[in-house]
Amino acid sequence: MDNIGLAIWIMKTYEHYPTFSINEGKTVNVFSNHESFLNGSELEKQSIMLKSSESKYQEEVDYPWDNYFGLDLCSFLQGKSVLDLGSFTGGRSVAWYERYKLRHITGIDVKQEYVNAAVQFAAKRNIRADFKLGFGESLPFGEDTFDAILSFDVFEHVQDLRKTLDECFRVLKPGGRLFLVFPSYFHPLEHHLSLVTKVPCIHWFFSGHTLVKAYYQILEERGNDAYWYKRSSPDLKFWERGHTINGTTLSQFKGLIKVRNWRVIHQAKKPIGSIGRHIYKKTTLRLISKLFLPLTFIPGLRELFLHRIVFILEKQLGEGGRLNYAQPTHLRQISNS
Numbered sequence: 001m002d003n004i005g006l007a008i009w010i011m012k013t014y015e016h017y018p019t020f021s022i023n024e025g026k027t028v029n030v031f032s033n034h035e036s037f038l039n040g041s042e043l044e045k046q047s048i049m050l051k052s053s054e055s056k057y058q059e060e061v062d063y064p065w066d067n068y069f070g071l072d073l074c075s076f077l078q079g080k081s082v083l084d085l086g087s088f089t090g091g092r093s094v095a096w097y098e099r100y101k102l103r104h105i106t107g108i109d110v111k112q113e114y115v116n117a118a119v120q121f122a123a124k125r126n127i128r129a130d131f132k133l134g135f136g137e138s139l140p141f142g143e144d145t146f147d148a149i150l151s152f153d154v155f156e157h158v159q160d161l162r163k164t165l166d167e168c169f170r171v172l173k174p175g176g177r178l179f180l181v182f183p184s185y186f187h188p189l190e191h192h193l194s195l196v197t198k199v200p201c202i203h204w205f206f207s208g209h210t211l212v213k214a215y216y217q218i219l220e221e222r223g224n225d226a227y228w229y230k231r232s233s234p235d236l237k238f239w240e241r242g243h244t245i246n247g248t249t250l251s252q253f254k255g256l257i258k259v260r261n262w263r264v265i266h267q268a269k270k271p272i273g274s275i276g277r278h279i280y281k282k283t284t285l286r287l288i289s290k291l292f293l294p295l296t297f298i299p300g301l302r303e304l305f306l307h308r309i310v311f312i313l314e315k316q317l318g319e320g321g322r323l324n325y326a327q328p329t330h331l332r333q334i335s336n337s
Contacts, residue, residue, distance in 0.1 A: 003206060003207075003210045004210055004213050004214050004217070007202070007206050007210050007211055007213075007214035008214045008217060008218060010197075010199055010202060011193070011196055011197035011199055011202065011214060011215070011218060012197070012218070013199060014197055014198045014199045015196065015197055015198075015218075016194060016195065016196060016197055016198045017222075017225075018195050018229060020034050020036065020228070029088065030228060030229050031048060031052060032111060032113040032114075033227075033228040033229070034228040035228070036048065037113075046120060049089060049113070049116065049117030049120055049121075050117070050120060050121065050124070052088075052089040052091070052117055053089040053090050053091040053094070053117050053118065053120070053121035054091060054121070055091060056088060056089060056090075056091025056092045056095075057091035057092065057094055057095050057121070058091070059091070059092070059277055060091065060092045060095035060096070060099075061095055061099075062277065063276075063277035064099060065092075065096070065150075065152060065181070067275050068181045068268060068270070068275060068307075068308055068310050069179075069181075069266065069268050069310055069312070070268050070270065071266065073100060073179070074099070074100050074101070076148070076177065076179075076312070077096075077100035077101075077102060077148055078100055078101045078102070079101065079102070079103050080100075080102055080103060080147035080148050081102070081103050081104045081105075081106075081145075081146055081147050081148075082096070082097075082100075082102050082104070082105045082106070082146060082147065082148045082149070082150055083105075083106050083107070083108070083139075083141070083145075083146045083148070083149045083150070083171065084096065084105060084106070084107040084108070084149075084150050084151070085108060085136055085139075085149055085150070085151040085154055085164075085168070086108070086109060086136075086151055086152070086153075086154030086157075087107025087108060087109050087114070087118055087131060088109055088114050088118070089114050089117035089118055089121065090107060090114075090117060090118025090119070090120075090121045090122055090129075090131060091121060092152065093105050093107045093118060093122070093129065093131075094121055094122055094125050094127055094129070096150060097127045097128070097129060098125070098127065102128075103128070104128045104129065105127070105128070105129045106129065106130050106131070106132070106141075106146070107129065107130075107131040107132070108131070108132050108133070108134035108135075108136075108139070108140070109131070109133070109134070110133070110134075110135060111133075112133055115131045115132065115133050118131040119131050135158075135159075136154070136155075136158045136163075136164035136167060136168075137158065137159060137160045137163040137164050137167060138163075138167065139167040139168075139170070139171050141171045142171070143170055143171065144171070144172070144173045144174065144176075145171045145172075145173070146171055146172055146173065146176060147172075147173055147176050147177075148172075148176060148177050148178070148179060149168050149171070149172060149176070149177075149178045149179065149180075150179045150180075151178075151179070151180045151181070151182070152180075152181050152182070153181065153182050153183065154180075154182060155180055155182040155248065155253075155309075156182045156183055156185070156190070156192075156245045156246060156248055157244055157245060157246065158246060159239040159246065160239065161246060161248055161253070161256060162256055162259070165256055165257065165259075165260060165262075166260065169260050169261075169262070169315055172315040173315070174315060174316070174317055175314060175315060175316075176314070176315045177265065177312055177313065177314050177315070178262075178311070178312070178313040178314075178315070179311075179312050180309070180310070180311055180313075181308050181309070181310050182248075182308060182309055183307075183308055183309065184248070184249050184250050184303050184306060184308075184309050185203070185241060185242070185245065185247045185248055185249050185303075186203070186204065186249060186303040186304050187272070187304075187306070187307075187308075188200045188201045188204075188272065188304065189272075190245075191203040191211070191242060191243070191245075192242060192243050192244050192245050193211065193215055193242075193243055195229050196215055196218050196219065197218075203242055204304075208236055208240065208241045208242040208243075208247070209235075209236055211242060211243065212231070212234060212235070212236055212240070212242065212243050213234045213235075215231060215243055216231050216233070216234035217234070219231060231243065248309075249303050250302060250303055250306060250309050251299070251303070253309055253311075257311075257313060261315070261316045261317070262313040262314065262315065262316070263313065263314040263316050264311065264312075264313060264314075265312040265313065265314050266311065266312040267310065267311050267312075268308075268310035268311075269293075269296045269297065269302070269306065270296070270306070270307045270308070270310070271289045271290075271292035271293045271295070271296050271305050271306065271307060272289060272292055272305055272306070272307045273285040273286060273288055273289030273292065273307075274286055274289035274290075274292075274293075274307060275307055275308075276307065292305045
């Protein structure tokens with residue numbers, strides 16, 4: 001058995017089949033490929049988009065983003081003009097607008113269907129928002145536009161993270177802040193193969209090339225049932241390290257933010273099992289996660305035991321024009337390392 005065959009065998013020991021249930025709000029990011037959407041009437045499409053938006057909105061209301069940072073973000077964001085980088089169908093954008101009492105929120109995403117859904121939902125909730133088609137590597141905005149940029153589980157998917165960070169720096173006002181949460185490549189559950197398998201840590205033992213080929217073969221075996229979530233090719237794209245992910249680690253990310261004049265306002269170091277909307281009700285897991293906490297401070301091991309890469313970064317001017325902002329009292333003890 002070759003490596004691809006072995007990977008397929010391991011994936012199938014805990015195989016997973018995604019479901020498409022609009023009535024329950026259970027849609028994945030590829031809902032726009034499903035025949036229910038493609039062949040639906042305009043009214044049916046609007047209903048599907050609304051369910052997706054409402055599902056993301058409710059997720060954020062039930063388990064606010066603040067948990068990932070360990071901070072109440074209202075003091076940072078109230079009254080600000082904000083960009084949601086990777087807004088999907090707008091549910092989370094609207095929840096952020098309402099929770100943080102924003103002045104305005106703008107969202108971008110890479111598919112027009114997502115933009116349309118977000119526009120529809122924002123209008124329904126009567127908030128000050130606009131949504132555009134766009135990519136992180138080339139943001140369709142002028143310099144010094146936003147007070148803050150928020151991004152949740154998106155930076156692992158961009159094709160060029162360095163360009164995306166440069167673009168975030170460009171469109172932020174001086175002193176503006178970037179709030180981001182995304183998984184490191186070696187997170188045991190974030191291999192992004194979950195439409196096929198729930199086996200954890202499989203990307204620790206196989207290359208991205210091997211896993212994508214195995215993933216593709218399993219989808220081919222599923223035939224027409226998998227048409228709406230199939231991968232287009234068994235080969236990695238030029239920017240991929242795994243299926244739809246760029247392979248960024250915490251160490252790599254910290255290297256990238258040194259290239260620009262970012263100031264680290266906050267870095268959360270919460271271990272796996274301590275946070276997450278599927279975890280917060282599981283007391284046993286949260287207790288076990290306390291054992292992992294020391295490991296999140298050890299180089300190498302922290303890539304495996306950190307729940308997410310979580311930062312608040314501030315745009316500073318270059319030497320000679322450096323901005324000096326007083327940190328909130330509750331952040332003065334936080335290390336920038």
